Amino acid sequence: MNIKSDALLGNHAQALQIWQQRAELLSSNLANADTPDYLARDVDFRKALSDATGQGNGDGPLSMAATQSGHIGGNNASSAGSDAVAYRVPIQPSMDGNTVDTQVEQAQFAANAVHYQASLAFITSSIHTMKTAITGTSS
Amino acid sequence: MSLLKIFDVAGSGMAAQSTRLNTTASNLANADTLSGSADTAYRAKEPLFSAAMKQSRGTQSDPESASGGVNILGVTESQAPIDSRYEPGNPLADADGKVYSSNVNPIDELVNMISASRSYQNNVEVMNTAKQLMLKTLDLGK
Numbered sequence: 383m384n385i386k387s388d389a390l391l392g393n394h395a396q397a398l399q400i401w402q403q404r405a406e407l408l409s410s411n412l413a414n415a416d417t418p419d420y421l422a423r424d425v426d427f428r429k430a431l432s433d434a435t436g437q438g439n440g441d442g443p444l445s446m447a448a449t450q451s452g453h454i455g456g457n458n459a460s461s462a463g464s465d466a467v468a469y470r471v472p473i474q475p476s477m478d479g480n481t482v483d484t485q486v487e488q489a490q491f492a493a494n495a496v497h498y499q500a501s502l503a504f505i506t507s508s509i510h511t512m513k514t515a516i517t518g519t520s521s
Numbered sequence: 522m523s524l525l526k527i528f529d530v531a532g533s534g535m536a537a538q539s540t541r542l543n544t545t546a547s548n549l550a551n552a553d554t555l556s557g558s559a560d561t562a563y564r565a566k567e568p569l570f571s572a573a574m575k576q577s578r579g580t581q582s583d584p585e586s587a588s589g590g591v592n593i594l595g596v597t598e599s600q601a602p603i604d605s606r607y608e609p610g611n612p613l614a615d616a617d618g619k620v621y622s623s624n625v626n627p628i629d630e631l632v633n634m635i636s637a638s639r640s641y642q643n644n645v646e647v648m649n650t651a652k653q654l655m656l657k658t659l660d661l662g663k
Contacts, residue, residue: 402523405654409527409647410574413534413590415640416541417570484643495650502657509662 390512394504396434400427400466401498407467408491411482419479422470422487430466524658527651531644533573533590538641540568540593545634552625557613563623565599565630599624 404425414420472481544566556562574589601624609618 405651406523406526406530409530409651410572410589412643412647413530413537414570414572415534415643416538416636417572417591420572484640488643488646491647491650495654498654499657502661506662 393435394501398501400430411487415482422482426466530590531648534644537591538637541637548625548630554623555620559603562603562621565625569594
């Protein structure tokens with residue numbers, strides 16, 4: 383699934399995809415809460431979104447200018463690249479090497495679900511705006 | 522659609538935790554089992570979990586491989602020493618009049634039971650949330 387950002391949906395489509403992948407990672411963390419030596423991971427949302435929208439790719443405010451032919455451009459990741467996935471710094475590491483803090487993961491998962499629904503709401507309102515513009519009546 | 526994968530991940534977590542609950546139930550039920558020799562005495566069973574994922578972070582081309590569920594590598598038997606006691610009247614006693622009890626520690630088992638139960642509930646919550654998000658996504662634009 384790869385929806386390029388456009389004038390209608392903005393970057394909410396990409397954000398939705400990243401929230402989705404983050405939900406998957408956090409669910410993996412929660413499922414492995416009792417697995418020895420499992421290292422909890424999370425998505426760096428800012429990095430993932432700038433990768434996905436191409437802002438870190440030459441035209442964003444924080445990108446480096448390629449002034450010579452030998453300069454290498456940023457990676458052209460169209461989804462939340464694995465670069466944005468990092469290991470969580472444990473607050474209370476346990477003796478079996480597991481770094482999942484169930485409460486932290488639960489809180490992050492809940493917040494992630496709310497963010498996902500917020501992105502959905504933004505997309506829905508964009509669609510409603512467009513519908514109103516097409517039909518001339520508020521649906 | 523990675524929301525669908527959450528069902529697999531949480532499902533594997535639930536399967537792992539229910540295996541753990543199963544072994545706990547077996548251990549508690551057999552906590553007072555006696556046996557005629559140390560070899561046949563009941564030993565506490567413990568499931569061995571491992572993360573079902575590709576090494577470290579997954580590849581650039583397939584970032585979704587970075588997450589995964591839980592594998593149950595197997596069920597191991599506790600190597601804690603078996604208690605023996607002198608009970609010549611017991612029909613199971615060996616030639617020396619000894620019977621061998623299990624090496625189950627009921628306190629450990631109760632702790633395991635609570636932990637498994639909580640982890641199972643966590644996975645159920647994750648699955649419920651994923652289901653709600655998917656249903657909301659299906660309603661997109663309405």
